[in-house]
Amino acid sequence: MTRLRIGGVPEHYNLPWHMARKSGELQAQGIQPEWTDFYEGTGGMIQAIKNDELDVAVLLTEGAISGISRSANYKIVSFYTDSPIIWGIHVPADSDIVDVNEIYHHRYAISRYGSGSHLMPYVHAREKQWPVHKLQFRVINNLDGARMAFREDKADVFFWEKFTTKPYVDNGEFRRIGECPTPWSCFVVVASHQTLALHADKVKTLIEVTLQHAQKLYQDPNRVSIIADKFDLLPEDVEAWFEYTKWAKKIELKKEVLAETTETLKDLGLVHQKFKVEQTYHEL
Structure with a gap:
């Protein structure tokens, strides 16, 4: 065996x-x-x-x-x-951010460097023609880590598969302000x-x-x-x-x-x- x-x-x-x-x-x-x-x-x-x-x-x-x-x-x-996977672009429900064009100068929560939550903000930024070298990241390990980072004001934006995060959008914890499909x-x-x-x-x-x-x-x-x-x-x-x-x-x-x-x-x-x-x- x-x-x-x-x-x-x-x-x-x-x-x-x-x-x-x-x-x-x-x-x-x-x-x-x-x-x-x-x-x-x-x-x-x-x-x-x-x-x-x-x-x-x-x-x-x-x-x-x-x-x-x-x-x-x-x-x-x-x-x-x-x-493709459809990445939801999330902010805390009480965030002042209301539009995806406002997220660039904020802190992105990522599970790890090299993960999809790290790489997709680059893809999104390039689509928006933003300078990718200025993106700010905060490592949060996983979805629960992102929830905690939002609650503790340690991150502002989080990319994650939109149906997995939808329960937290529905319960008012997250607010989804946009989507970013993988181009592959x-x-x-x-x-x-x-x-x-x-x-x-x-x-x-x-x-x-x-x-x-x-x-x-x-x-x-x-x-x-x-x-x-x-x-x-x-x-x-x-x-x-x-x-x-x-x-x-x-x-x-x-x-x-x-x-x-x-x-x-x-x-x-x-x-x-x-x-x-x-x-x-x-x-x-």
Whole structure:
């Protein structure tokens, strides 16, 4: 039995991994899957792979590429989704900020450097033609850390997936003043160099089975209630989420998307100009 330690954020995107893990199909093919929730997001998982605490992880595309450019010891092996993520731009409910054009000189809460909450403000600032080198960041670790930072006036703006934060918008804790979609498919699966050297075939099976469960969930007539109940979301929000969210149907690298994302990160000054997209992926 090959043990594979898998990491991902505790959000609705990752339900297919739990379905695959509990189905028994992986175990029948000699894989012992162990899942860990990472509330710290992509940055936390990159560190865990460096620490040999994870073999496989589901990372934001931009964060995965940025990590590899900084010598992280993993490769992208497949896209997990074929759709963008919609980042909500949040401020405390009682903030004086009422428009996204007012956020530039304020303090951005980020889970970690290299995380999506860190990289997306750069993407947004570039879209607005603001000087990206003047952005101010405050590390808050996770969503609960952002809530505390807002309460304690330690941060002013927070980028996070809009349906995950919606309960705090609904209860009057956050106010969403805008949205920022990623300009690329949002999630990829990565595997550590050591895992690929020893168990590339098992990694391939793991992803194939998980994507099969993703398609089963997508085609399930009860898919909205399944996710709404499990993640405490409103059915209408899940319905809206499904309108733009699609999981990948098969293992695929989509090298043109990786190249586009890499070039964007270069333009933002987040990846060295000599870095090549060929360094980011491994074909299973």
